[in-house]
Amino acid sequence: MSSESRIIARFSIPPELSDRRLDQAAAELMPEHSRSRLQGWIKSGALTVDGKTCKPRDKVMMGDVLLLDAEPEAQVSWEAEAISLDVVYEDEHLLVINKPAGLVVHPAAGHADGTLVNALLNYAPEVENLPRAGIVHRLDKDTSGIMVVARSLIAHTSLVDQLQTRTMGREYEAVIVGTITGGATVDAPIGRHPQERKKMAVVSSGKPAVTHYRLAERFAAHTHVRCTLESGRTHQIRVHMAHVKHPLVGDPQYGGRLRLPKGTTDELREALSAFHRQALHARKLTLEHPQTGETLSWEVPMPQDMVDLLAALRKHFSELNSNEF
Template sequence: MSSEKRILANFVVPPELSDRRLDQAAAELMPEHSRSRLQSWIKSGALTVNGEVRKPRDKVMLDDRLALDAEPEAQVSWQAEEISLDIVYEDEHLLVINKPAGLVVHPAAGHADGTLVNALLNYAPEVENLPRAGIVHRLDKDTSGIMVVARSLIAHTSLVDQLQTRTMGREYEAVVVGTLTGGATVDAPIGRHPRERKKMAVVASGKPAVTHYRLVERFAAHTHVRCKLESGRTHQIRVHMAHVKHPLVGDPLYGGRLRLPKGTTDELREALSTFNRQALHARQLTLEHPETGEILTWEVPLPEDMVALIEALRKHARELETRDY
């Protein structure tokens, strides 16, 4: 089998993974692969340390070199389904999609079908041979917007590397509760919530997470912001904005109870009370094409529900200004 059709990866053990078990370090460095598959590769010699075959429990040290050279095999057992996709760009290596709110990315308990993966298996059957059906990053079910899917092993390896080295640019738009006076950076580690297992939280033992945000428009009691990620932790923007006391409008996990601003009109009350998802949209994606090296950027507009929410907030702010004069 040619090298282009193999799963190839190389890593140098960083300080934070020194003295960890090989299977644990590999899971941190290659989160797109399952723990059981990584252990299988270690045992078979497909994943080596400094060119040597090791056991999963063996410790790795700083600057050890991990090399993976494995044959692809069917990675998923999910079923293909004919589900329409909003395709922004595609070629033999990449598929860039504008995901609607409400679409689950991966099949899981409670969502065995009707997901993005099921749609991908129908539209691009070749992703069956890639880890997680070619999905290298995901969006929450109720977050809308742009995401990229790998269609080849070359693309999968490249995209994972770009995510890990933070060279893939991702920009989001959000509407948050409260009026911000300026942009800022939230640098706070994120991990599993100590008591509520469905939630993430800022915790000292969490993984490093950095979110930059800047103002787009300020309303009477809300703010439209753009967020840029340096890391990609689960629920990162939702957790970070709630951490600085500006949760996303409509967020069912981190938003708390509905707060209506002073002088709320019936129209605004309706807009806020019926917006039943986090007001978060993946707006822009920038990456290096895995084959050509060209830097590509795609942007998708805000969905109709967020446009309507922002217009209702803007109208309310104008009405308050008129009353004040």
Template sequence: MTADDRINGEFEVPPELSDRRLDQAVAELMPEHSRSRIQGWIKDGDLTVNGKVKKPRDKVMLGDRILVSAEPEVQVTWEAESIDLDIVYEDEHLLVINKPAGLVVHPAAGHAAGTLVNALLNYAPEVDKLPRAGIVHRLDKDTSGIMVVARSLVAHTSLVDQLQTRTMGREYDAVIVGTITGGGIVDQPIGRHPNQRKKMAVVRDGKPAVTHYRLVERFPAHTLVRCKLESGRTHQIRVHMSHIRHPLVGDPVYGGRMRLPQGCTPELKEALRKFQRQALHARQLTLVHPETDEEMTWEVPLPQDIQELLAALRAHAKALESL
């Protein structure tokens, strides 16, 4: 790596940042970088104040000289692949896509290729210079719907901040087992399952997680609900709905064995049996544009498989009404 490849900066603390924490002051001076990355530079000695290594919480004073010389975050090498993307919106900072069910977001063991990251590297090669190829939030492989990808460092920092401060709005549609009479809130911490490490669960020492849900359409033994997240824990909606004994239809991890409703028609039985993924779709995304500060909202329709499932549920309801 040459000197030109490093992240370099030289600043003199202005009056408005005097008596602020070092990491806070640098975050103001270098807003394109996240606070956690800046803290890492400080701890590694890549950021000094008046030639001395400090701690992130140390205060800076008017006229202090801050020097930064840090290596960019090391990226794993992933291959670009020509994979079709359903692009909802794009500009130089953002890429909003409608992810189909079945598409893995990040390369990992067992999924080294054919992922969203591979597709992004082909469509927008600039994301190779960003942490996690610009992906700031993810959808499970078998969850469909809308997600945003950063195309610039400024956008990445802004989107991460919006997620952390819970100002990014995300709504999901889900088909759950059982009927409810109205909406509610699940406020339960989520962490690793104590015995099954590949699963998440509601656990006492988990991270705070809040899911709001409301009734959209009720069927004889199922309900279409709309969920809004306050937090973004792994498998959050799936875990929370299962916790209140209304797991998602088709969920292979948290759904338990398939339950057929009383008086189930052959058509509904077939629809439920062939639905082999969690019935979960990210329908709407709201955020503040990192460059213009404009609030923007996008919405994508339900995919074909969930529409067919809902059609079968409606037909079953009509069949029962005619008895």
């Protein structure tokens, strides 16, 4: 088997993972692989420490070098489905798509089929040999926008590395409740909600998470913002904006009850009441091509529901200002 078709990765143990179990450290460094698969590679000698075969429970120290050299195997068992995809860009290594709101990314309880993964297995069958069918980052079901999927082992390794080293750029459009006068940064760790396990929350025991947001357009009681991420935690933008008391419009988990601004017209009330998803759209993606090293960037327009929502907010704000004169 050629080296191009093998899973090859090399990591140096950072200070924060020193004195951890090998399988735990490997899981932190390679989150795209399951813990059981990593343990299997450790036991088989495919994953070594400084060239030596170890046990999963053996401790690693700062500076130790983890080397993975493994044969690929079928990583998924889901069925291919003929689901249409909005393909923005593709080559032998990458597939960039514009995901619509409402499409689940990964099969799970309650969503065994009809997902992006099922569509990918039909469109690019080779992804069945990649961890998580080539998906290296996710968008929530009701978040729309741009995503990149790996089509080769080279691309998978590169994209995971770019995400971990924060060199992959991602920009989002969001509509938040309340008004702001300028941008800011939310630096607050995110983990599972202590009481509601299906939700995430800002908790001291969570993983580091940083979200930058800036003002795009301000309305009477809402604001259009653009967000960029330094990390990629589950529900990160939704949790962070709710944490600073500016939840996303329509967010069913973190938005709370519908709040209508003073002087709301029937038209705006209808627009806000009818918006049943978080107003969040992945607008722009920038990355380094895994083979050529070229910097590539793509943008996708906001879907019509968010365009209509912004138009309703803009019209209401304009009418309020007109009535003042």
